[in-house]
Amino acid sequence: MSISPRIIPADRRAARTLGVAAAVLFAVSLALFWPGYVAYDSLAQYAQATSGQYEDWHPPIMARLWSLFGDHGPAPMLAVQLGAYWLGLGLFAAALAARGRRRAAWIMLAIGVWPPLLGWQGVVLKDLQMSAALLAATGIVGWWRLRGRRLPGWSFTALVPLFGYALLVRANAPFAVVPLIAMVLPWPMGLARIAVALVGTVAAIGVASPINHGVLGAHRTGVEQTQALYDLVGIGVRSGDAAVGLPVATLDAIRAKRCVRPYFWDPLGEPRRCEALVAPLRAEPAGTLYVRLAGMILRHPLAYAGHRLAHLNSTERLWVPRHWLGAAPLRASEPNTLGFGEPGALARTWQVIGAGLMETPLGWPIVWVVAAIAGLWCALRAQARGRGDDAVAAALFTSALTMEASFAVISIASDLRYHLWTLTATAIGWVLLGPRRWPRAVTLLLVAMVLIGGVARAILPEAPQSYVGMLG
Template sequence: MRDDRAAAYAGGAAALLFVASLAIFWPGYLQYDSLVQYQQALSGTYDDWHPPIMAHLWSLFGPSGQGPMAVLQLGGYWLGFGALAAALAASGRGRAAALLIGVAVWPPLLGWQPVVLKDTQMLGALLAGLGLIGWWRLRGRRVPRAVWSLVALLFGYAMLVRANAVFAVVPLCVMLLRRRGGMPSLRQAGVGAGATLVAILAVIALASPINHDLFAAARSGVERTQPIYDLAGIAVRSGDPAIGIPAPAISRLAARTCVRPYFWDPLGEPTRCEAEVAPLREAPPGVLYGRLALAAVRHPWSYAAHRLAHLNSTWRWLVPYRWPGAAPPEANEPNRLGLAAPGGAALAWQRLATLLVETPLGWPVLWVVLALVALPRALRGSDPASRLAAALLVSALALEMSFGVLSIASDLRYHLWPMAATAIGWIMLGRWRVPRAGLAAVALVVLAGGTARLLLPAPPQTYRGMLG
């Protein structure tokens, strides 16, 4: 009875914090991407640069602004954290439940959740599905089929609303569906990795007909951005015009620093570098990826240097202080639709978040190390909490590792799920005994990252400044 009361308290606290979040952050924030999607939702004309499923969902609410979508994603966020906290409290782990609520109110994490974006939609959907599973499993009960159906809808939405979410969701599902806990054998690990890869490729293959046929989204050419970014990066480092960029254009790309670790955007700006990569834009996406594979084989060091520079940028490790794109917004994207931003209490919260994202806990690279440190212990465990932790840590690491190959920008919002999943995984495990190698890795990351922030010159704080 005492545990039931503790579960009710934990769930009630999450419900109250959901209401408080709505009161503080109403009606939510809009950035450039979300404003474009809202305009598509109003017009009924969609393209695939942004996820059409999100714009279609938004269209159901009519011209009511960002409020309904903010409610949905904040609702999923607090449902997930609340259900997990209540389940932990019901199993006698009250301190773990309190820690979980503490993670949910951490300003950099909560400060991003009222921003209506595909990343926060993904986070809300995944947390809601995870919470439903955890509510049953952490109490030692089977998840009902009806709940699995709802989880499938939430996870499916997450994969359609964020293109690279497949690298998080499929490994998560594979781990959740494991029949046995404990450290897998090499054969079991191989079978699991193979099944994961096949499922990822299947989901990627299905995404195009769903977006273009089912949701009637026009093709924008977004699928060309990744190979163009990587081909330009290889060309600048190798100077090889056989990649598909003429030698004079390669020289101009280098002179204008068009290839930047932070993001691909200069290559898409007409006034900056778009003309230099124009020959690549004419090729079909399949041809571009074929060229990229060939170029990576011919110039492996150039490709590796390009991708590692970007990975360092998006993981926010050896970067200057106040590397842009980390802090949640304090205002809306300027618009003529009369869409208001949250008030003074939200502004104070976001300014606190801006300070906290500059600490090591705001660096995705630290969460990668923490996930790696905790994973062996999670895999060894066979209890429900350890199995759930293992699924979360594998999901977080799979998504983070995918950024080494498929990523063109460095915004912190791309890492919200891995950060949240890793924090939840650690809490699920409890008894934090970190091996010396793990402590050394954490110390190295913090020391090197802090030194870089002290010594490297300050970056521009505007989009135009980062374009160069």
């Protein structure tokens, strides 16, 4: 049963102050990062948005949205991205202030100013679009639930498009979005939430292709083959079994050229590296590849586990060298012939600060996974009190953990931007909870992760600092 907290006039004034502060921070952030950084992926999507020719290698929903703004570059999408980002944080902060938790409210806004998170929000990318949309949607829910109120029916006119966009803007988004929806909406289902989350996630994955290719008109590029290809070749290189679909001599050549990298799948698709060697697999339908992959997992479970754990370690950034590529927010846009400008010197300084912070344990996804585990344990124990804070926090921690768990089996690259929702959701969850006593076992686990990561960065040789260098 929900407990409606008493809201006094002073708290209402504080809530308005926090709302104004969030609006000011949005304006300052927009000015700082105007007209936005663009990455390689951004340029590809902009080309689709302006040409009207859509492909499924990148989410067509983002290109379709971008097309509504015409050929005005990244600036309109930057405004949308930062607007959703600060809307969500502002609603959370205002709701906390309305509850009398003013210190927590200001800390909530401080999360948004943290250089790594805000720095990445200055980059127009699908990962940041997902994070911003989820943050806006969760902030709307939090505005009502944290004050002990029911969500009004009209709120779903904003929640449905925000959650829907987040679902479609990244291939692995269902693992974050569906559990969040199942946990955050106040329906009295108890343990049935787990079943709803599982069924909903499978359903969301199943309907993505018909929506992308049918409703949104995206042409097929073979992107759905990449996960199966990466895992099949990974198993083949470790086991030497030609049943993966490649001759033993080809597997030996792939192994000799070190084309299977824990960091990413890209060498297998690069003409300069191994594209020709895996061409027989690329010629097969995706369904055939996944059926074969299932059989190879059963046949060589240790080879598969070794391959996936190596990648999981890379993407969670545990036993990796200093400056593992892809953590720092961009300091410059991808070179292009479109004449796009980029943020100025102050933004570059901000990004340098963010890059430095990302080299600390606060920039290691594995540390945030442990923090989310501790947060979920605390939130679930406290939910009996009926506070909306605990329920929303539990939903955020669950979303962060299910997203991270998906990387164990569905992930082909180690860029830190894939983990930004986990960092954001976990930080917000802990602000909602306030100070809590962590389980001793989780505290020891956190200490172990920091020590292991610190030793790795002290003794391992520094990784190449370019994409070409990481290709080998």
